[in-house]
Amino acid sequence: MKSIKVLLVDDHKLLLEGIDAMLSNLEFIKIIGKATSGEEAINEANDKNPDVVLMDIIMHGMTGIEASKWIKEQNSEIKIILISSDVSEELVQLAIQAGVDGYLPKNVDKKTLVEAVKTVHDGERFFSKDVTKVVMDAMYNAKNKPKSKPTKSSELTNREFEVLQQLALGKSNHEIADELFISVKTVETHKGNLMAKLDLKNAVDLVKYAIKNKIIEI
Structure with missing residues (x-):
């Protein structure tokens, strides 16, 4: 064989x-x-x-x-x-x-x-x-599931959107900070705001959200 x-x-x-x-x-x-x-x-x-x-x-x-x-x-x-x-x-x-x-x-x-x-x-x-x-x-x-109001990525600030893109690409807080010329603490603040606004629990959820909403393409 x-x-x-x-x-x-x-x-x-x-x-x-x-x-x-x-x-x-x-x-x-x-x-x-x-x-x-x-x-x-x-x-x-x-x-x-x-x-x-x-x-x-x-x-x-x-x-x-x-x-x-x-x-x-x-x-x-x-x-x-x-x-x-x-x-x-x-x-x-x-x-x-x-x-x-x-x-x-x-x-x-x-x-x-x-x-x-x-x-x-x-x-x-x-x-x-x-x-x-x-x-x-x-x-x-699928047929019986009630439709929930989708969270619009347009509700995010420009900086939050940029951070979300970087997170979804798997970059660390330090890498994002260097890429966007902001502090690591600011990145962490944006992450917290993103998860609160999008009702997500962790970075994995952010990746799934970004792919589903075509913030990053598959």
Whole structure:
């Protein structure tokens, strides 16, 4: 059996090595490369032409969803499985829109991970039970879900909008401060104001909001 060439992508090296350990001892899977960012994943996919890419979603810089779209545009034959601790409806829908072939939670067991790699390599989609439930629940509740008033990004100040863009691109407080020529404390203040205005809890929610509202494109 010809080996399935796999590219691993995660900005947390411990998790990257953990996935590597689960797959590297299998005869039919060959780890051909590792990347720690979406930008690096695009370059590695272009250079090494993997059969399957296993990639985190929320990373420093470009998100896995953005990187998936770029990789698919370069080579639609490459199969992509996103792995995330967040299996929310918004992220799952964005992942599907980006054309990914699978979606798994980060606590996935070895058996399911291997099954997912083999399934997408064979040309089929693979979504874990948790992810499938999210999709089915969203479809079932879509007609009955009351429409909530959307928060308009136009309600943000110009500076808040700039900070939101930078946060959504995965930049740190210090990087944003340098980019916008403001203090780190001011960045933190803007972050607090953004989360209050948009009714969001953390930076991950800000990324999802920015993608959904096309503040950053996928």
